Amino acid sequence: MIDIKKVKERIEKYKRNSIIYAHADHDGICASVGLNYIFGRIETKFSQFFRPKNIPCLKNKKLFIVCDLQLSEKQINYLLNKGLEVINFDHHEIRDIKHKNYLCLNPKKIYGKELISSSGLIWKIFRPKKVAWILAVGSAGDLAVEDNIELFKFVKKKYPELLEDTSLKAIYSSKIFELAQILLMSFDNPEEGFTILKKNIETPQNIFKSSLYEKYRRKQKTIQKFFEEQKNRVIEHPKFVLINTSNLEYAGSYSDYLNLKFKDKRVYIEYDNGRLFFRNYFGNEDIRNVAKLFGGGGAHRRAGGAHTRKTFNEVYELIKNYYEKKSTFDF
Numbered sequence: 338m339i340d341i342k343k344v345k346e347r348i349e350k351y352k353r354n355s356i357i358y359a360h361a362d363h364d365g366i367c368a369s370v371g372l373n374y375i376f377g378r379i380e381t382k383f384s385q386f387f388r389p390k391n392i393p394c395l396k397n398k399k400l401f402i403v404c405d406l407q408l409s410e411k412q413i414n415y416l417l418n419k420g421l422e423v424i425n426f427d428h429h430e431i432r433d434i435k436h437k438n439y440l441c442l443n444p445k446k447i448y449g450k451e452l453i454s455s456s457g458l459i460w461k462i463f464r465p466k467k468v469a470w471i472l473a474v475g476s477a478g479d480l481a482v483e484d485n486i487e488l489f490k491f492v493k494k495k496y497p498e499l500l501e502d503t504s505l506k507a508i509y510s511s512k513i514f515e516l517a518q519i520l521l522m523s524f525d526n527p528e529e530g531f532t533i534l535k536k537n538i539e540t541p542q543n544i545f546k547s548s549l550y551e552k553y554r555r556k557q558k559t560i561q562k563f564f565e566e567q568k569n570r571v572i573e574h575p576k577f578v579l580i581n582t583s584n585l586e587y588a589g590s591y592s593d594y595l596n597l598k599f600k601d602k603r604v605y606i607e608y609d610n611g612r613l614f615f616r617n618y619f620g621n622e623d624i625r626n627v628a629k630l631f632g633g634g635g636a637h638r639r640a641g642g643a644h645t646r647k648t649f650n651e652v653y654e655l656i657k658n659y660y661e662k663k664s665t666f667d668f
């Protein structure tokens with residue numbers, strides 16, 4: 338079991354000399370706003386890559402807090418060798434280094450569950466009621482719901498206007514999930530989403546009046562139009578749906594859109610010039626198995642990615658073979 342008191346003491350002790358390093362997506366933003374709310378202002382930096390290439394400036398820093406970023410062992414050892422303490426709230430691959438100044442709180446390690454994001458982890462550890470809705474936003478955005486359903490039950494009770502029910506379908510058509518999509522619009526400028534969210538802890542509805550909301554609406558309209566006009570770029574199979582979004586603005590978001598529109602159990606895959614995105618909001622298939630065909634993976638069974646040199650048609654053939662062979666094997 339983790340010693341919550343000890344975690345709190347460490348952060349409180351070094352608060353002024355701490356730095357949070359977070360992913361620039363909804364989960365990273367929500368997790369870092371959560372920590373800033375619980376502990377008071379902590380310097381917060383973001384990385385667009387979930388496996389960051391660089392470590393931010395460590396001047397006067399004594400504690401390094403990781404949110405939703407998968408640092409390498411080498412990077413963590415670098416921080417420890419510089420004399421910093423490290424608390425790791427990441428939920429990707431476990432980095433369990435034995436060192437007195439390192440605390441790995443990966444939910445896969447401490448709870449043995451994969452569908453808990455960094456935001457969800459902060460809820461599970463600290464239970465900060467006032468920012469519960471924010472931690473639910475980060476979790477829903479990461480499709481990390483089922484292993485933290487109690488958070489969503491709490492939010493449903495306290496904010497019925499943001500969440501009507503705790504079924505997966507209700508969560509993914511809720512304002513909570515929409516807020517995650519809105520925050521994601523600040524991916525290239527995460528300080529914007531971070532600031533808007535921090536300002537509106539008491540007034541989530543204001544985020545629907547922000548500049549990010551306008552950007553989100555434009556994006557949704559663009560994606561909707563694509564599916565109305567370019568049906569030839571979508572291949573439907575009983576087990577999966579493959580979409581060619583090469584050279585399109587917002588590539589990576591079309592699979593989410595279609596999966597949430599059809600609300601079925603198929604796997605949704607997007608191909609953008611060799612970049613592959615895998616989504617499975619409702620089904621039981623672990624997308625990491627199909628991502629593995631291309632040397633890719635994911636934080637959990639519902640979302641992942643890969644890179645390939647194969648063409649769209651080659652990717653289609655490979656995935657089709659995989660599912661058709663698999664189903665003859667299954668029966």
Ligand SMILES: [Mn+2]
Pocket residue numbers: 364365405428454455479
């Ligand atoms: Mn995450």
